[in-house]
Amino acid sequence: MGKVEIIMPKMGESVAEATIIKWLKQEGESIEAEEAVLEIATDKVDSEIPSPEDGILVQQFFQENDVVKVGDVIAIMEVEGKETSGNGAAPSEEPVVVPEVKKELEEVKEVLKKEIEEVPVLEANPVVAEIGNGIPRTSGERFYSPLVRSIAQKESISLDELNAINGSGMNARVTKKDILGYAASRKTEVQPTIAPPVEKSVSLSIEPPKNIPLMEGDEVVEMDRMRKLIADHMVMSIHTSPHVTSMVEVDVTNIVKWRDRVKTAFQEKEGEKITYTPIFFEMIAKVIREMPGVNVSLDGTKIIKRKHINLGMATALPSGNLIVPVVQDADQKNLLGLTKNVNDLANRARNNKLLPDEIQNGTFTVTNVGTFGNVMGTPIINQPQVAILALGAIRKKPAVIETKFGDTIGIRHMMFLSMSYDHRIVDGALGGSFIQRLANVFEAFDADREI
Secondary structure: OEEEEEEOOOOOOOEEEEEEEEEEOOOOOEEEOOOOEEEEEEOOEEEEOOOOOEEEEEEEEOOOOOEEEEEOOEEEEEEOOOOEOOEEOOOEEEOOOHHHHHHHHHHHHHHHHHHHHOOOOOOOOOOOOOOOOOOOEEEOOEOOOOHHHHHHOOOOOHHHHHHHOOOOOOHHOOOHHHHHHHHHHHHOOOOOOOOOOOOOOOOOOOOOOOOOOOOOOOOOOOOOOHHHHHHHHHHHHHHHHOOOEEEEEHHHHHHOOOEEEEEEEEEHOOOOOOOOOHHHHHHHHHHHHHOHHHHHEOOOOOOEEEEOOOOOEEOOOOOOOOOEEEOOHHOOOOOOHHHHHHHHHHHHHHHOOOOHHOOOOOOOEEEEEHHHHHOOOOOOOOOOOEEEEOOOOOEEEEEEEEEEEEEEEEEEEEEEEEEEEOOOOOOOOHHHHHHHHHHHHHHHOOOOOOO
């Protein structure tokens, strides 16, 4: 029997780690090739890792809810008549080291190296006897690594405090993550405050209020993993970009009439239901090509001008959470191509079947707040993009119609477009001009267009 490593796969250019959500196979169980072994989740998408071969799962290196780096060995399986390791690589002659332990050993080496260099040459006891503010290597049945003791010294954490920390390592050992989490919580505890001078501004804390009093009948529910990630991303975006939102009302009567006229024939001919989203995407991509200043990212003081126009479409999930699959190169697709792409992404998003690459590399995001009956919104920018467009509900309204015989009042299909943009790089002139140009393109839609 040969051994094959199951490795955490690369999940996209910006994804460096993933969380193990659930082991679908346990040690000792047989697995068929391509059968799902475990479920994982990144800050972008949930996915499954399949077995590379037929075999038996013999060892798991991580537990559920552990965070694993891309490229780390997750598990080992035995394969009949196979003498390979790592999906075809030559078998390793070195002992397998759990990645988490290996990383911490490397960090310990760095701490020891630093401490040794700082000790005078004539010092009789050079290494770590007193690293960590006098904290010993062991306390009772607990062992404290040099790395943990070094952090304790830096953060002025006493031995009594250290002993009180709930360790998540083997045998309740305190890990780097545990002590850094404790240090962060100490800094955010409520401290006596002194009113600042009137002329100085008060910075807002990113941390939410703690110890909120409960009232009778209240229910406390922990956020799920995706909601925590969304919350962090939204707060980060607001603290990164000064948001400005411009709005304009648009007459989309021509678009509504055209879709009503062709939707049945379109579905019969192409086998796809045509919604407003691909129609809008076609025009949005066109205007972005004309005014590419909103299709950029800001890296410090460097402006990254995006070559591709990749439109993210914010999609609500049955759980109530949100995910943003991306229509790649939207300006290169015709209406049929956009329709197929949009429908496919939306369906697989709602069924948790998106691939990691399908939520990567968006350059401009569109969110349809009209789906929930909202007429407009002030959306939060999806970093590192610099603009996001909200599509409001389409409603029949009385409107002034200009004709060659004079003005008249008629019933028109109207909607609001709202665009939030990063005021560090997109000024009001560009933001306002872009959304007005988009409104003009929407209103000029050809109601006699053929499918």
